[in-house]
Amino acid sequence: MVRVAAHDPVALAEIDLYGDLIIAAAATPFDRLSADRIDQVLRVEVRGAVEPDVDQDVDPAVRVPPQRNDVPS
16 A cells, blocks of 8 residues: 655645634634634734724725745745
8 A cells, every 4th residue: 555645735724724713713702703803813914004903994805814934835
């Protein structure tokens, strides 16, 4: 039998983020995580925001996850 070891860094990063969401969901006293909490767990940033704590009407299209330097492209 031939064993092939395949490592997909993108898939591993997605699994890591999914695990972070599971942990956050288990820790919340509410039925669901808010969109803001999900963004916080997934380390989503708003491009061009001066102050992240300021409530602004931001188009969801400009919400992007930060680039991870530890995942080879």
